[in-house]
Amino acid sequence: MLSFNASPLLSFTFSLTSITLVLFVTLLTLKCLHLLFLSSAAATNLHLPPSPPKLPIIGNFHQLGYHSHRSLQAMSRRYGPLMMLHFGSAPVLIVSSADCARDIMKTHDRIFSERPRSTLSERLLYHRKDVSLAPYGEYWRQMKSISVLQLLSNKRVHSFRTVREEEISLFMDKIEQLRWVDLSNMFAALTNDIIYRVALGRKYSDGEQGKNFKGLLRDLMRLLGIFNVGDFIPSLGWINKLTGLDAKVECVARAFDKFLDDVVEEHRRKMEVKSVGGGGEDRRDFVDGLLEIEKEKTVGFVLGADSIKAQILDAFAGATDTTYTVLEWAMTELLRHPRAMNILQTEVHKIASGKPNITDEDLEKMHYLRAVLKETLRLHPPVPLLLPRLSTQDPDEFKPERFLNSSVDFKGQDFELIPFGAGRRGCPGTLFAMATNELVLANLVNKFDWALPEGLKPEDLDMTECPGLTIHRKVHLLAVATPFPS
Numbered sequence: 139m140l141s142f143n144a145s146p147l148l149s150f151t152f153s154l155t156s157i158t159l160v161l162f163v164t165l166l167t168l169k170c171l172h173l174l175f176l177s178s179a180a181a182t183n184l185h186l187p188p189s190p191p192k193l194p195i196i197g198n199f200h201q202l203g204y205h206s207h208r209s210l211q212a213m214s215r216r217y218g219p220l221m222m223l224h225f226g227s228a229p230v231l232i233v234s235s236a237d238c239a240r241d242i243m244k245t246h247d248r249i250f251s252e253r254p255r256s257t258l259s260e261r262l263l264y265h266r267k268d269v270s271l272a273p274y275g276e277y278w279r280q281m282k283s284i285s286v287l288q289l290l291s292n293k294r295v296h297s298f299r300t301v302r303e304e305e306i307s308l309f310m311d312k313i314e315q316l317r318w319v320d321l322s323n324m325f326a327a328l329t330n331d332i333i334y335r336v337a338l339g340r341k342y343s344d345g346e347q348g349k350n351f352k353g354l355l356r357d358l359m360r361l362l363g364i365f366n367v368g369d370f371i372p373s374l375g376w377i378n379k380l381t382g383l384d385a386k387v388e389c390v391a392r393a394f395d396k397f398l399d400d401v402v403e404e405h406r407r408k409m410e411v412k413s414v415g416g417g418g419e420d421r422r423d424f425v426d427g428l429l430e431i432e433k434e435k436t437v438g439f440v441l442g443a444d445s446i447k448a449q450i451l452d453a454f455a456g457a458t459d460t461t462y463t464v465l466e467w468a469m470t471e472l473l474r475h476p477r478a479m480n481i482l483q484t485e486v487h488k489i490a491s492g493k494p495n496i497t498d499e500d501l502e503k504m505h506y507l508r509a510v511l512k513e514t515l516r517l518h519p520p521v522p523l524l525l526p527r528l529s530t531q532d533p534d535e536f537k538p539e540r541f542l543n544s545s546v547d548f549k550g551q552d553f554e555l556i557p558f559g560a561g562r563r564g565c566p567g568t569l570f571a572m573a574t575n576e577l578v579l580a581n582l583v584n585k586f587d588w589a590l591p592e593g594l595k596p597e598d599l600d601m602t603e604c605p606g607l608t609i610h611r612k613v614h615l616l617a618v619a620t621p622f623p624s
């Protein structure tokens with residue numbers, strides 16, 4: 139998911155009231171405000187939502203704490219379900235009810251389909267040539283449909299099944315050898331390897347090249363998550379030059395561009411010797427698909443080199459941090475809640491009935507597994523300011539059972555649970571991410587019994603969140619795996 143773009147535009151957190159609430163923050167352009175709040179004649183008589191007092195220049199920034207979603211949640215309790223803030227000079231609308239979220243993301247979806255500008259992200263993502271930053275319109279529509287058709291559709295996700303299974307099997311072998319594992323690191327490596335293989339055709343995690351690329355990807359994600367003062371307070375835009383941030387962004391953008399040039403060139407050479415992708419739908423990677431479109435000119439515009447590279451970057455930015463964060467928090471909660479772990483293991487063992495490896499077919503019958511993942515996405519949505527929570531009873535408790543006899547899903551139709559957003563600009567990568575998450579989690583609990591390192595009680599597990607683009611654990615999750623007797 140590309141939360142860096144999404145967060146200022148569409149952001150959610152939760153309220154602890156007894157009804158189902160989400161807090162919806164949307165950064166509106168003044169044009170949108172006019173559309174929403176101004177009657178044609180009464181421009182001076184605005185009926186704007188209540189606002190906390192603001193300061194000159196910075197607006198309400200000083201009221202956002204270290205974890206901004208938590209500060210917004212607290213403010214919304216005081217100012218109500220519809221509240222107006224100013225981030226520097228940018229007006230921001232905070233909506234805190236599922237009904238309002240539905241109104242905005244469904245009824246008025248078109249009005250809110252534009253992304254706010256972000257100079258740093260735009261430099262990193264080929265000046266809005268990617269899907270997530272592209273201005274709403276025909277180019278964005280075509281690019282999104284390309285990413286779905288070539289990478290994220292049901293059919294494509296299914297075709298990557300062998301890659302998922304092979305990588306998960308290597309992951310399990312590694313755990314079996316190590317037993318005492320840093321799950322945070324391992325989840326990150328696994329989800330990266332899967333996206334490298336399906337997008338680029340091979341892994342980029344080994345040796346010196348792997349180390350460099352890992353560092354580069356880390357820098358990219360960090361920079362995309364940085365709050366850029368100049369976007370909100372233009373008069374302070376010069377600060378980035380002084381701090382060296384502009385130079386860092388330039389350096390990472392160039393390094394990625396060089397890397398992607400090499401990747402595309404390698405694929406072009408491969409295409410010259412073989413038919414696309416070296417034969418077979420299953421062996422065709424994302425870059426092969428993009429080059430094929432470029433060659434056959436099947437879209438209504440020229441899919442140039444920058445558009446191809448921007449698509450690849452979107453896939454990295456969308457698929458890496460977000461996917462592993464879900465696994466990290468799911469295992470954290472299961473280790474803190476041995477009862478839930480037990481129920482999950484019982485379900486998985488029953489369905490696996492002695493098989494060492496879980497497959498996609500087995501997953502369909504695993505209802506508790508799906509409930510665990512939904513509950514994880516509810517309590518720990520990876521995208522900081524798009525924080526949906528189902529405020530049923532005990533909203534702070536980890537209770538997968540709440541999803542067992544409920545039709546609520548995260549596909550963007552149920553506005554109580556929208557970790558992937560909703561509407562036109564909703565995340566296209568839901569299927570892709572969840573296919574990995576379900577298979578990894580089911581295999582992990584099928585093969586191993588899990589415990590916290592000796593001396594650490596479930597209630598003492600550090601739950602501190604890391605601020606940034608995606609919210610992962612601040613402290614890595616360490617756990618001890620004991621294989622079940624075969």
Ligand code: HEM
Nearest residue numbers: 139140144270453456457460558559560563564565567571
């Ligand atoms: C657990 C994993 C993921 C989460 C939680 C997540 C979350 C999100 C969210 C919240 C948005 C903004 C939606 C909105 O504005 O309404 C988004 C957009 C997006 N995500 Fe994801 N995402 C995930 C995985 C992926 C994957 C695997 C990909 C692609 C490989 C991806 C690609 C994108 C793209 C391209 C957009 C921009 C869509 C647009 O602007 O039209 N995401 N994601």
